[in-house]
Amino acid sequence: MASQIHFLDIKGKSLLSRDYKGDIASNAIEDFPLLLLDMENNEDESNYKPFINYKGINYVFIQHKNLYLCGLTSKNENIMSIIIFLSKLIEVLTQYFKHLEEESIRDNFVIIYELLDEMMDYGIPQTTDTKILKEYITQNYYKLIKNTPSRIVQPPNAVTNSVSWRKDGIFYKKNEAFLDVIESINMLINANGQVLNSEILGDVKIKSHLSGMPDLRLGLNDKGIFNNEESNSKGIEMEDIKFHQCVRLSKFENERIITFIPPDGEFTLMSYRLSSTQFLMKPLIAVNCKTKIHKHSRIEILCSTKTQIKKKSTANNVEIIIPIPDDADTPKFFPEYGTVKWVPEKSCIIWKLKTFPGGKQYHMKAELGLPAVDSTEDLILKKPIKVNFQIPYFTTSGIQVRYLRINEPKLQYQSYPWVRYITQSGEDYTVRTK
Structure with missing residues (x-):
């Protein structure tokens, strides 16, 4: 699998590295910044590849904030396996340090070397479960009792068991x-x-x-x-x-x-x-929003929303985020139900409905002052509306759990399984206004 693992800053300068096999020259990573720059100049986003092959070496990399994690291999290895390992390495280090960035790499290099040795052996992934790793690799490593012939600190049994993600001896008074x-x-x-x-x-x-x-x-x-x-x-x-x-x-x-x-x-x-x-889905929360612009004075927003779910279901914590011009001021709100909040730093108003029963429809009117109207009309109408919601005891696909034994x-x-269903808005539930 991977012969070397490298941590690099955004400019491609090496911060920390681990050589597992010794079959690739230690200075091979020095070619990576120029190779990365050349790839970015010659390829568009549609042809993006998470690896570069140069002089028989595969540079497999992913970017995380201001860091690059790069795995080097000289053979025809499975590229996706290395990418998955690098992603898992980021996940583990983030759970250890909360924020994985250049500073945390420099401050915790000792622990990172310990983790690299436990997570990969001779280039082959081993233990990658954070809960198990935290049992014997801690951030307070200097507090660990030193190994002596009579006292040897052993890794938990889960590391060598076939069930490496769960330790022995777990006990609960009530099993759920x-x-x-x-x-x-x-x-x-x-x-x-x-x-x-x-x-x-x-x-x-x-x-x-x-x-x-x-x-x-x-x-x-x-x-x-x-x-x-x-x-x-x-x-x-x-x-x-x-x-x-x-x-x-x-x-x-x-x-x-x-x-x-x-x-x-x-x-x-x-x-x-x-x-x-x-x-053949229809919007679970339908929104219709119209904007009236009164020249040189104000803007008027008329918004209506309707739940298109069964009457026995209820949408909770509904938020309808309506964009407004950056220079809007002196807002006045007239909601039929719920509350409306002006968020000037995000140039929007948020209509909040704590509970929204199925089949119901509500209306809201908002008036805002505008210093300059002529240049904002097109801008207002082009921005989409974002909707957030959560519907308990309901799944759109109809998937259900028949049993959990x-x-x-x-x-x-005797154990007690509990099952709950939730449908919610994703990161991109939007309504166009034009």
Whole structure:
């Protein structure tokens, strides 16, 4: 896999490096800044590649804030495996230091070397679970008891077990497992209320408070939900499915059953995506906004919103973020329901509705003063409206958990699984105004 791992600043200057195999010259990384600059000058974004091949060496890299993490290999290795490892390395270091940047690299180089030695051995990834690593590699490393013949600090058993993400001896008085199915909706809606593009990003999250080494089995509502060739035509076909490392992939591939021994605490069991081609979706929260400009005086905004969900469902914490000109002032708001807040530093007003029952419709009127109207008309109408919301006990895709069975062969305790469904707005739920 990777022969060397390097941390570099934004200019390509090496901050820290680890050589695992010794088959690549130590000064090979010096070519990386010029190679990166040459690639950026010669290729557009559509042809971007996360690696560069030069003189038989693959420079595999990712950027994080003001840092570059680069893995070097001299053989025909799996590029994606190295990228995934570098991403996991960023995740681990961020959980250790909260913020991974140039300063934190310089301040914590001793711990980073320890982590690099534990996370990769001779270029092959090993333990990458932060909870396990934190048991024996701590930021207070100088406080650890020194090893002596009578007292040797050993890594936890989980490192050498097949279940490296969970330690032995976990015990809870009350054994519970909480499962959340969270679907985030990204949607682009035109001024007439028609959906131009949409997608569902789903996460199945679990919070495990279970003793011992429990074995869990998760059943979902549709046999064809995982894009199986034998699924019926009405089945949901998920795309980009990703599982946590605890899931037995061979069991899933052969029998389409999700079985796993969970890590302790919170983790994401699986994530998925559903494209708009599978759903004739309509906006869950529809917004219609019109702007009237009174020349040389003020702007008037008339906004209406409606929930297009079942009457028994309720949207919570709804926010309709309406852009306004930068120089708008002296606002007056007349909401039929909810509250309206002026946020001048973001050049917008936010209409907040704490609860929004299904099938309901509300209106809001806003008036703002404008020093200069002539130059702002086009600017006002072109900016889209952003909508935030959360709908509990509801999933757009219709995915449901049929069962979550928990079995601990040694302790054989009674457990309590809890399931919750949430649909919420994604990062890009927007309504065009023109």
